[in-house]
Amino acid sequence: MSSEARIHLERVGKTYPGTKVPAVEDLTLDVYDGEILVLVGPSGCGKSTTLRLINRMIEPSGGRILLDGEDVTHGSPDKLRRRIGYVIQQIGLFPHQTIAQNIATLPKMLGWEKARITARVDELMTTVGLDPEQYRDRYPKELSGGQAQRVGVARALGVDPDIMLMDEPFGAIDPITRDRLQNEFLRLQGELRKSIVFVTHDIDEAIKMGDRIAILGERSKIRQIDTPERILAYPVDDFVNDFIGTGSTIKGLNFLKVSSLTLTHYPRMTTDEDPQKGIARLQESGSDWLVLVDDQHRPLRWLSEDDLSGAEVDSEEGGEALGEFLESDNTLFQALEQMVQSAAAASIVVNATGAFEGVVQMEHLAKAVRRAQMEARLHYEELEATNT
Amino acid sequence: MSDVIDGPAVNRVDPAPPDLDPEPERPVGSAAVMRARVLNNLGLWVAPFVIAALAGLLYLYVRSLDLANAKTQLRSPLEWDTKLRPQLIQHLQIAFWSTFIVILVAVPLGILLTRPALRRYSPGILAFANSGQALPAYGLLVIFLGIMGQGRWTVIWALALFALLPVLRNTMVGLDGVDRAVIEAGRGMGMTKLGVLGRIEMPLAVPVIIAGVRIAIIINIGMATLAFLIGGGGLGITINAGLKLQQDPVLIVGGWLVALVALSFDWLGAVAEKYLRPRGL
Numbered sequence: 218m219s220s221e222a223r224i225h226l227e228r229v230g231k232t233y234p235g236t237k238v239p240a241v242e243d244l245t246l247d248v249y250d251g252e253i254l255v256l257v258g259p260s261g262c263g264k265s266t267t268l269r270l271i272n273r274m275i276e277p278s279g280g281r282i283l284l285d286g287e288d289v290t291h292g293s294p295d296k297l298r299r300r301i302g303y304v305i306q307q308i309g310l311f312p313h314q315t316i317a318q319n320i321a322t323l324p325k326m327l328g329w330e331k332a333r334i335t336a337r338v339d340e341l342m343t344t345v346g347l348d349p350e351q352y353r354d355r356y357p358k359e360l361s362g363g364q365a366q367r368v369g370v371a372r373a374l375g376v377d378p379d380i381m382l383m384d385e386p387f388g389a390i391d392p393i394t395r396d397r398l399q400n401e402f403l404r405l406q407g408e409l410r411k412s413i414v415f416v417t418h419d420i421d422e423a424i425k426m427g428d429r430i431a432i433l434g435e436r437s438k439i440r441q442i443d444t445p446e447r448i449l450a451y452p453v454d455d456f457v458n459d460f461i462g463t464g465s466t467i468k469g470l471n472f473l474k475v476s477s478l479t480l481t482h483y484p485r486m487t488t489d490e491d492p493q494k495g496i497a498r499l500q501e502s503g504s505d506w507l508v509l510v511d512d513q514h515r516p517l518r519w520l521s522e523d524d525l526s527g528a529e530v531d532s533e534e535g536g537e538a539l540g541e542f543l544e545s546d547n548t549l550f551q552a553l554e555q556m557v558q559s560a561a562a563a564s565i566v567v568n569a570t571g572a573f574e575g576v577v578q579m580e581h582l583a584k585a586v587r588r589a590q591m592e593a594r595l596h597y598e599e600l601e602a603t604n605t
Numbered sequence: 606m607s608d609v610i611d612g613p614a615v616n617r618v619d620p621a622p623p624d625l626d627p628e629p630e631r632p633v634g635s636a637a638v639m640r641a642r643v644l645n646n647l648g649l650w651v652a653p654f655v656i657a658a659l660a661g662l663l664y665l666y667v668r669s670l671d672l673a674n675a676k677t678q679l680r681s682p683l684e685w686d687t688k689l690r691p692q693l694i695q696h697l698q699i700a701f702w703s704t705f706i707v708i709l710v711a712v713p714l715g716i717l718l719t720r721p722a723l724r725r726y727s728p729g730i731l732a733f734a735n736s737g738q739a740l741p742a743y744g745l746l747v748i749f750l751g752i753m754g755q756g757r758w759t760v761i762w763a764l765a766l767f768a769l770l771p772v773l774r775n776t777m778v779g780l781d782g783v784d785r786a787v788i789e790a791g792r793g794m795g796m797t798k799l800g801v802l803g804r805i806e807m808p809l810a811v812p813v814i815i816a817g818v819r820i821a822i823i824i825n826i827g828m829a830t831l832a833f834l835i836g837g838g839g840l841g842i843t844i845n846a847g848l849k850l851q852q853d854p855v856l857i858v859g860g861w862l863v864a865l866v867a868l869s870f871d872w873l874g875a876v877a878e879k880y881l882r883p884r885g886l
Contacts, residue, residue, distance in 0.1 A: 274789070274793055297795070298793060303794060305789060305790060305793065307789075309787045309788075309790025310790070311787060311791070312809065312885050314885065322791075326794075326796065326800070375794075382793075
């Protein structure tokens, strides 16, 4: 992320004629190269208006808009919009044009050669996961909502703009398809590295999609703008806290990795060891459970003292099942998910070869969350110190 | 970043293979739609035969009158070369030019009145166009007679005003009916206002506009029968002669011819509607 802002809004405002209260007031905002900045806020806060101010679908009544340092507040809005991809919730495919014609709209308008347009359309359709052979000559009414939105994205990418504006692009799509489109879009963004402003009213979508999130209050006032993990760890005021809602700490676990934890030692025994040894280890450690591992140290079962009372341990049926294993790049959210299903209230961590490393327990999560919260608070205290 | 939040799906479970698009493909046309389409097409191709048959019947009817030996009151109004043919041509001219003027005036007017800057004038103009149709056609002809004097063009202009409303209203309804999101998307991509109008709004409004034009044509063909009242000619002369001379066959032939013309043009309108309708709608 370079420090040079791709989009710079400088005290931009919009007051509709005939109203006293501005819809957007004195908004200053930077969007950096290659990031997804999510504008999120309650309905009517002006987030869509803000987005539409950037490509001047709504003309700002004050302030300046800079793209790559160039003032675009005045001059032709049409020329400005051709540099910016624009995706809206209703998609707005041209119903009387085929998918290929829809995607070719902007290249054609800019006078590209026919062969180049055809190649570009095929490339874009492949990029968004639609088979050109199959879909090129279809009409929009023959597509499902998810497919139509893919075409919408492909059309916005037509002439490879550096900047994209997306207004609740996945808002009208069923949850399962939305989730898949979100994941695909993130993968795509990983390759394309566009600078994107993304509007949503759904905080979970914001957390998922955003490199940074701007939480907007009334009149598009920025209440907090930061990475999702910091906002979740340290909401700056009650408004933000209310907006991100209950469970924000749990959501924050999505941003913490198992690798950041120091795993404590946990009692274990191999299949060929004497159960009595296991009992001794349990008593020594004060733990209720131990982990049975095979000769490769791969974890097999949870065992309690009762399970060890016999002469031999049943490595298939004895004790309790372990659930699924975590590796170092799993999130603490996934760890929590396993933990609450586990007999021992702990989730198993293995290394790359599948050997038992240790367990994640509640105190690990609590510690990690407190550390994240402290780091975020320190960050804001530092910010405040430099600002004053 | 997606792997961070892929959610609770825990490790060791391979992520679902990406995208074997499970979205169901919608059938291009369901059986009911296909049946409707076939019927529609059938109607379109059967109509000319029906019209031809009606024309044939008329011919047989006229033959059965044995005009060569008929009395003058009956023979004279039904002479093809001196009466019926010129009247038919006049009738078509009146209908054609008045419809032409309607299209020329109403479509651009409809476009202008749906632009944001001029939208506030649309109720006034629509009221004016409404009055054109609300007035009795006869009254309208008389008013135009007072302004323009006798003649065919007086009729043409009067009928143009009379038939303005359906085309104007359909143009406005058609343009207003274009999905705002489609226009928003076009503008958002950097299409000019004119580009959006020409490449998106108009093509999408065409079916509705043509439906209006069809109505205008039928109105004009019907109303052109009144043209004779102010010296405009047309098949109204024959119908009138049939009434005045109390010759029912003359009346029937005149009315039948007008009906044939109206049916033919309505069919042409239907063909235009079918082939000018953009694909994909």
